[in-house]
Amino acid sequence: MNDRVTITHLEDGIADVRMVRTDKMNALDPAQFQALADTIEELHGTKGLRCVVLSGEGRAFCAGLDLSSMSGNSSGDGEKKKGGATGDLATRAFGDANLAQYVAWGWRKLEVPVIAAAHGVAFGGGFQILSGADIRFIHPDTRCAIMEMKWGLVPDMAGFPLWRGNARDDVIRELTYTNREFNGREAHAMGFATHVSDTPHEDALALAKVIANKHPAAMRGAKTLCNAMADLSDADLLMLESTEQLKVIRTPNQMEAVMAEMQKRKPVFAE
Incomplete structure (x- = not known):
């Protein structure tokens, strides 16, 4: 896409997305925020997309906010300074989210599953x-932190609505209050990572291939249901299950999934 984020379209509808600001460990400055948002928007409109793998090139996944990008702002509190890198924090420029939130929350809002592969560092906004x-592979030695309190800020890039489904309330509070660093093994034990892997990007691509060969509409429906679990009542979630099932059951693609499974072959789905 540009000198900050690249998209490589692989077979089976897999998009390999990489942050490529390697000289800064993929740290977030205004251009990096915008590149990530533009990437998500482009993926929303990509025909035939079935799965996304998200990673960082070089030594790190993402080192968080590039502090030098705040240095040119006028004096004021830290949140105003951060606004210089991310735009007006009060403006909901992307549905429910501002720009800073969208570069994290936007992956959850994509219709297809997103698999992240982290190594090196995942600090602050990077975390x-x-x-x-949706699914996170992490190298065991990855350095992680909810870093914002170190700079007198609060986490404000959609972390809280994302973390509440991952880790215990008291764990989130402690890591937020102290900005304590933890590694990939600890991230997995606490619920922030799905898998610990010595080869996270390779393993993420392997899983993406499995996901990409499932019924695309059923996969989109399953992600819709997963996203709704934390917000809907039991009754509404039961109804949503039925609604999503009625969209796919007995369709040609659903029957192709059945036949491919029975015949032990790769399915061929109509887009």
Whole structure:
């Protein structure tokens, strides 16, 4: 896409998305925020997309906010300074989210599953971007932190609505209040990561291939249901199950999924 984020379209509808600001460990400055948002918007309109793998090139997944990008702002509190890198924090420029939130929350709002592969460092905003993925592979030695309190800020890149489904309330509070660093193994034990892997990007691509060969409409419906679990009442979630099932059951693609499974072959779905 540009010098900050690249998209490589692989077979079976897999998009390999990489942050490529390697000289800054993929740290977030205004251009990086905008590139990530533009990437999500482009993926929304990509025909035939079935799965996304998100990673960082170089030594890190993402080192969080590039503090040098705040240095040119006028004096004021830290949140105003951060606004210089992310735009007006009060403006909901992307549905329910502002720009800073969208670069993490936007992955959850994509219709298809997003798999993140983290290594090196996932600090602050980088950790929140990682948290936006549906499934997260992490190298055991990855350095992680909810870093914002170190700079007198609060986490404000959609971390809280993402973390509440991952880790215990008291764990989130402690890590937020102290900005304590933890590694990939600890992230997995606490619920922030799905898998610990010595080869996270390779394993993420392997899983993406499995997901990409499932019924696309059923996969979109399953993600809709997963996203709704935390917000809907039992009755509404039961109804949503039925609504999503009625969209796919007995369709040609659903029957193709059945036949491919019975015949032990790769399915061929109509887009």
